[in-house]
Amino acid sequence: MLAAAATTVLDTLAEYAPAEQLALKYPNDVWVKPCNAPPGKVGGMLIETDYTGGQAGSVLVGIGINMAGMPNVPDSPYPVRSLAEVATKPLPPAAHLAERLTERILERLMSREYAPIVAAWKNALRMVGRVVLLRPTGQQVRIVGFDADGSLRALSSDGATLLVRDSTSLLYDPFA
Numbered sequence: 706m707l708a709a710a711a712t713t714v715l716d717t718l719a720e721y722a723p724a725e726q727l728a729l730k731y732p733n734d735v736w737v738k739p740c741n742a743p744p745g746k747v748g749g750m751l752i753e754t755d756y757t758g759g760q761a762g763s764v765l766v767g768i769g770i771n772m773a774g775m776p777n778v779p780d781s782p783y784p785v786r787s788l789a790e791v792a793t794k795p796l797p798p799a800a801h802l803a804e805r806l807t808e809r810i811l812e813r814l815m816s817r818e819y820a821p822i823v824a825a826w827k828n829a830l831r832m833v834g835r836v837v838l839l840r841p842t843g844q845q846v847r848i849v850g851f852d853a854d855g856s857l858r859a860l861s862s863d864g865a866t867l868l869v870r871d872s873t874s875l876l877y878d879p880f881a
Contacts, residue, residue, distance in 0.1 A: 706752050706754070706764055706766065706814070707732060707733060707750065707752050707826070707855070707871075708819075708822050708823045708825070708826035708827075708855070709810055709813040709814050709822050710733075710750045710752065710766050710768065710810050711729050711732075711733060711735075711750060711826055711829070712813070712822060712825045712826050712829060713806060713809045713810045713813055714735055714748070714750065714768060714770070714806060715727055715728075715729055715735065715829055716809075717802070717805060717806055717809060718735065718770075718788065721788065721792045721793065721794055721796055721797075722737065722788065722791040722792050722793060723791065723793060725738075726738045726739070726740075726791040727791070728744075728829075728831075728879040728880055729826070729829045729830050729879065730746070730830075730875075730877075730879040731830050731832055731857065731871070731875055732830075732855065732871035733749050733750045733751065733752075733871070734746050734748070734749045734879075735747050735748040735749060735750075735770065736786070736879050736880070737786045737787075737788065737790060737791045738791070738880050739786065739790040739791055740791075742784070742786070742790065743784050744784070744786070744878060744879070744880050745783050745784030745785055745786035746781075746783060746784070746785055746786065747770060747771050747785075747786045747787060747788055748768065748769050748770035748771060748788075749768075749769055750766065750767065750768050750769075751766075751767040752764065752765070752766055752767075753765040753767070766810065768803070768806060770788060770799075770802070771785065771786065771787040771788060772787060772788050772789065772796055772799055772802075773787055773788070773789040773796070774787060775787045782840070782876060783876075823855075827851055830879075831879070832848045832851070832857060833848055833849065833850055833851075834847070834848065834849075835847070835848045835877060835881075836848075836877070837859075837875045837876065837877040838875065838876040838877065839869065839873055839874075839875060839876075840873070840874035840875070840876055841874075844861060845861075845862060846859035846860060846861050846862075846867065846869070847859060847860050848869075849866075852868055855871065856868045856869060856870045856871065857869040
């Protein structure tokens, strides 16, 4: 579900801004890189699933995108940006964009072609080989791959292998 939402958001935003100025940051953030300012977070996604008897009963996908304004987040470890900073054409009303994203996410999921969706998500993240800092420990690790559930496989500086789950915050520049 996250892979479908993330790749759909990235593809849709690329209709309004150059693709090279858009990036996904593991696991669920969207970043932009303005020409005249440091890169930063423009939005993100949260997925909540309600399970009944071991089966997903319902799924709620929340997507937030700073279209024109930016909230003041004084303790953020990275800059907060807006899509307007990189847009090359007028942005649609938020309700229109939300409707398009909903339709496109559902189309991707209904295709039942999950392997290409997950592969596109992994490719867009560009994580393999990247060195990141784990928060809050500050431990530096090198990402070596993905686990079956989408977690990251990483090597620490002492050679230990560890799994980095999506609940772990990573510090890195997704454009680097």
